Amino acid sequence: SAVISQKPSRDICQRGTSLTIQCQVDSQVTMMFWYRQQPGQSLTLIATANQGSEATYESGFVIDKFPISRPNLTFSTLTVSNMSPEDSSIYLCSVGTAYNEQFFGPGTRLTVL
Amino acid sequence: GENVEQHPSTLSVQEGDSAVIKCTYSDSASNYFPWYKQELGKGPQLIIDIRSNVGEKKDQRIAVTLNKTAKHFSLHITETQPEDSAVYFCATQKTSGSRLTFGEGTQLTVNP
DSSP states (O other): OOOEEEEOSEEEEOTTOOEEEEEEESSOOSEEEEEEEOTTOOEEEEEEEOTTSOOEEOTTOOTTTSOEEEEETTEEEEEEOSOOGGGOEEEEEEEEOTTSOEEEOOOEEEEEO | OOOEEEEOSEEEEETTSOEEEEEEESOTTOOEEEEEEEOTTSOOEEEEEEETTOSEEEETTEEEEEETTTTEEEEEEOSOOGGGOEEEEEEEBSSTTSOOEEOOOEEEEEEO
């Protein structure tokens, strides 16, 4: 499986600021995804990061709040904009294979004060 | 859309006992069913999966069974060890590359 890294691993941010999370994969992948995991909860898909085109957002998530970039087949960023305490979560990127499997990165633990 | 229910939400067993976690789903078009293990402070790790053309799959102490008619699938862990303690998530998927829909998770505790 691909090796996935995320930066930062954790951060504490002030209300109203923005944070950009990076996801790096050690091989080229077609499918990359961003998930949110609120404290003690399950995983919810934010969007599919499409290489060379705009991300595809799930219901309840909008580009202005969670802009995503995917400049190439090994890298993507997720920005959490104008943060509030409700944005405190773990943010996870994942990559998909042609055989259905999805592998997750280690996550970015965000606390908003 | 797809709805995945997972039971139980917490499960405590003695070391060496078996653990069973069950998920039910609503969309009959789902055809891929992975299980993830998430340890504290880490991302989810894919531990086993099953496709709709298979009824059971085994990998050492872990097995997954699928009943497509009843729309449920289960994770079985035998001879549990303390290092099996984690949160386990089931998920479903309709087509390769499409979204995963997750269950709510089961906190498994294996007591030594």
